[in-house]
Amino acid sequence: MAGGDLDGVARDLDAARSARTWDPARYAAALERAIGAFEEDAAAAGEVFELAELYDELWPEYESLGRVEDALAAADAAVAAGLRSAPDPRCLRAEILMRAGRIAEAEPIWAAVRADTPDDVWLYNNAGIEYAAAGEHETALAWLTHGLRLAMEGGDPERLVDQLADFRRASLAALGRQGDDELQQRAADFLEQQQHDAEVRRAAVAAWRAERERGHRPSTVVAWVWLPAEEYDAGLDAWPDLGEDELVNGPEGRLPHADYCRELQQRLVEAADAGISRTWIAPVRVEAFASWCAEHGETVGAEARAAYAADLAHRRDPTLVAWPPPRNGPCWCGSGRKYKKCCAAPR
Secondary structure (H helix, E strand, O other): OOHHHHHHHHHHHHHHHOOOOOOHHHHHHHHHHHHHHHHHOHHHHHOOOOHHHHHHHHHHHHHHOOOHHHHHHHHHHHHHOOOOOOOOOOHHHHHHHHHOOOHHHHHHHHHHHHHHOOOOHHHHHHHHHHHHHOOOHHHHHHHHHHHHHHHHHOOOOOOOHHHHHHHHHHHHHHOOOOOOOHHHHHHHHHHHHHHHHHHHHHHHHHHHHHHHHOOOOOOOOEEEEEOOHHHHHHHHHHOOOHHHOOOOEEOOEEOOHHHHHHHHHHHHHHHHHOOOOOEEEEEOOHHHHHHHHHHHOOOOOHHHHHHHHHHHHHOOOOOOEEEOOOOOOEOOOOOOOEHHHOOOOOO
């Protein structure tokens, strides 16, 4: 296909996308023409369009037009063209089948994806929502329950706990089970702690920026309290308030030290994303901290631990650990593994 023809196809597609009155038939036709360009000259069309994305845009239009088989074919073509999504793009076919009332055909797809990606929270979220929409609330509840537990255990980097809990509550109500059960209450507590932590981080970033805007040189050293492996159990036993934090307290109780470090890593990444450019990790050891509290007249607690970390940073204490380390350097948690293979590895 000549370049001018491709430009015309692109213009038609943009016009269909931006039309004031949405016309799924028009949009589907424009997408079909763009996809057809790949049959004529795949190399040239690939310079203008992404084939997988075109099919991914096409199947919802077919579905809205009642063309279920065409929607299924387009979803399959998107997968074959290399579409990447969360959950696994094979779930597109399952979703279309569910909405067409063909639940029995969708079930083996959900099962196959679950076998391949058992820790994907998005899978449980999507399957639960689709089963709930189909009125299959017992099945929806099973998917949403597993997804909610998985999301909280992983620290909820996808921010799905709120949605999973809402849909789970609706399925419980549809089944005549009024009121929050133990898992719903845990989710409420988790979300409250998540909101508190976010507010604390926002306040810290705001204070740092305010100092800079006033013309002061704000401290570029932000120190985070951390319990090394050899101090982990002793520290949590000595400071019960710390044991209530989601950093160390999972659904099954106290997290293993490695999981605690991964939770702290997530907070460090969020702080960096919020604008704090230099971070230090302040190892807190029970005896040293107790001595510091006695010397400074501090009462042992969260505020004292934060003050202790800040004091270590101010004095550039040699025990401070710079974060983040080089990707190929040893991980900050002391595991002995490379950072990229340890706390920085995808969750």
